Amino acid sequence: MADENMIALEQAQAIVLDHVEPTEPIRLPCWRAVGFPLAADVATDIDLSPFANSAMDGYAVRAADLAGASPEAPVVLDVIGHEAAGHVFEGTIGAGQTVRIMTGAPMADGADAVVKYEVVEVLDGDGNEGSRVRFTAPIAEGENVRAAGLEAHAQEVVMRAGETVTAAGAGLLASAGAAEVEIHRRPVLGIISIGSELVAPDRVPARGQIRDANSSALMASALQAGADARFYGIATDDEDEISAKIHQAMAECDFVITSGGASAGDYDYVTALVRREGEVLFDRISLRPGKAITFGLIGGVPYLGLSGNPAAAAVGFEMLARPAIRKMLGFRDLVRPVQSARVTHDVKKGQQRRFYDRARVERDDATGELLVSEASSQNSALLGTLHHANCLLMVPEGLKGYQAGDEVCCVRIDIEEGAVL
Numbered sequence: 007m008a009d010e011n012m013i014a015l016e017q018a019q020a021i022v023l024d025h026v027e028p029t030e031p032i033r034l035p036c037w038r039a040v041g042f043p044l045a046a047d048v049a050t051d052i053d054l055s056p057f058a059n060s061a062m063d064g065y066a067v068r069a070a071d072l073a074g075a076s077p078e079a080p081v082v083l084d085v086i087g088h089e090a091a092g093h094v095f096e097g098t099i100g101a102g103q104t105v106r107i108m109t110g111a112p113m114a115d116g117a118d119a120v121v122k123y124e125v126v127e128v129l130d131g132d133g134n135e136g137s138r139v140r141f142t143a144p145i146a147e148g149e150n151v152r153a154a155g156l157e158a159h160a161q162e163v164v165m166r167a168g169e170t171v172t173a174a175g176a177g178l179l180a181s182a183g184a185a186e187v188e189i190h191r192r193p194v195l196g197i198i199s200i201g202s203e204l205v206a207p208d209r210v211p212a213r214g215q216i217r218d219a220n221s222s223a224l225m226a227s228a229l230q231a232g233a234d235a236r237f238y239g240i241a242t243d244d245e246d247e248i249s250a251k252i253h254q255a256m257a258e259c260d261f262v263i264t265s266g267g268a269s270a271g272d273y274d275y276v277t278a279l280v281r282r283e284g285e286v287l288f289d290r291i292s293l294r295p296g297k298a299i300t301f302g303l304i305g306g307v308p309y310l311g312l313s314g315n316p317a318a319a320a321v322g323f324e325m326l327a328r329p330a331i332r333k334m335l336g337f338r339d340l341v342r343p344v345q346s347a348r349v350t351h352d353v354k355k356g357q358q359r360r361f362y363d364r365a366r367v368e369r370d371d372a373t374g375e376l377l378v379s380e381a382s383s384q385n386s387a388l389l390g391t392l393h394h395a396n397c398l399l400m401v402p403e404g405l406k407g408y409q410a411g412d413e414v415c416c417v418r419i420d421i422e423e424g425a426v427l
């Protein structure tokens with residue numbers, strides 16, 4: 007495990023992404039697609055809206071009739087019909103006539119504007135057919151009228167493949183007749199924890215044992231990234247047991263992840279196992295935490311062997327598995343937003359490899375400036391520091407650290423890829 011075998015993170019990311027493809031499309035109700043990119047363009051089958059309609063409750067008029075209206079010279083029109091939910095006026099408005107109309111009702115033929123109730127005086131009757139109503143101001147043609155096809159015209163694409171469906175977008179798809187849409191199937195991610203010291207979270211560890219934290223953290227990360235996460239259990243440090251679990255997962259999953267057994271210890275078998283049973287594409291990355299990461303193929307299925315140290319496993323997932331899941335889901339944006347901030351304390355880096363330190367960016371209330379503070383410990387065994395972090399502070403390979411006040415790059419792990427900061 008000589009450090010000279012370490013490859014750059016970007017190289018590792020490119021290798022992983024080269025070995026995953028978007029999953030096949032599935033159909034589901036448009037509202038269930040929220041948060042996922044469409045797998046195919048959606049065109050509307052009809053004009054949206056299909057007809058010109060009123061934007062107000064009021065009276066549909068011919069603007070020309072009201073041209074000279076004023077408080078001194080009001081115009082009185084005859085109400086010849088109404089337009090309400092479930093009742094469409096089929097006639098045509100002639101000179102001196104109007105139709106009582108509700109918001110969203112089709113514009114009556116002959117009318118070209120709508121005057122809202124509040125500025126209309128009903129002279130007699132109930133305001134419906136047979137009444138007379140008075141107007142004291144002119145109105146512009148088209149006022150309070152929503153044109154047919156305002157949102158889109160028939161056959162027009164309203165949402166493109168790769169666009170993420172929003173809640174508003176689900177409504178737009180429904181209007182366009184796309185009650186069901188195609189998105190890429192959630193990739194199935196198999197998770198395995200490796201280590202004879204591990205016990206399930208619902209057990210009290212005996213001496214020398216610890217609870218398996220990684221599978222919960224990785225399953226949660228997989229879920230957050232949009233994958234269907236499946237846990238294949240804890241494998242003890244036994245080569246045959248690890249191999250059996252990996253093969254079981256390989257047969258059922260699009261991507262398999264283990265944590266533990268990736269380093270140089272007496273029981274760290276993962277890389278050798280992949281080399282023997284498949285193909286290793288890299289096994290060391292210039293990354294801290296998360297140097298000891300193996301990626302390869304077994305039976306053509308991508309396999310990522312993360313470090314056992316919990317923070318290293320989590321950062322390895324964030325940097326390598328999350329972009330892969332997003333690519334499989336058809337997302338175009340695979341990279342988290344990066345923000346520049348001023349570091350509050352000195353940052354030390356004792357090794358050559360690139361560091362991603364757990365940190366928090368906050369805005370200084372007094373100055374409005376973005377400040378970033380590192381967690382007090384960067385120990386890879388600690389998960390609480392990552393839980394409280396909202397970013398990973400990047401210290402590149404060439405640097406030995408930063409001084410308080412330096413501008414640094416922060417990868418916002420709390421914000422979705424593609425967001426503009």
Ligand SMILES: Nc1nc2c(c(=O)[nH]1)N[C@H]1C(S)=C(S)[C@@H](COP(=O)(O)OP(=O)(O)OC[C@H]3O[C@@H](n4cnc5c(N)ncnc54)[C@H](O)[C@@H]3O)O[C@H]1N2
Nearest residue numbers: 199201218219220266267268269270274298313314315318
């Ligand atoms: N001689 C060397 N030793 C180590 C090196 C090295 O370069 N030379 N690198 C260290 C670094 S950095 C890391 S990271 C770890 C990677 O180790 P492994 O991937 O082999 O992981 P394990 O040895 O199995 O476990 C490490 C650590 O994490 C705990 N662990 C493992 N699985 C879980 C789990 N599911 N939930 C919670 N905690 C887990 C395990 O008990 C160990 O404490 O290697 C270093 N050593």
Ligand code: MOO
Nearest residue numbers: 295296297318386
């Ligand atoms: O890969 Mo190890 O966690 O750097 O910490």
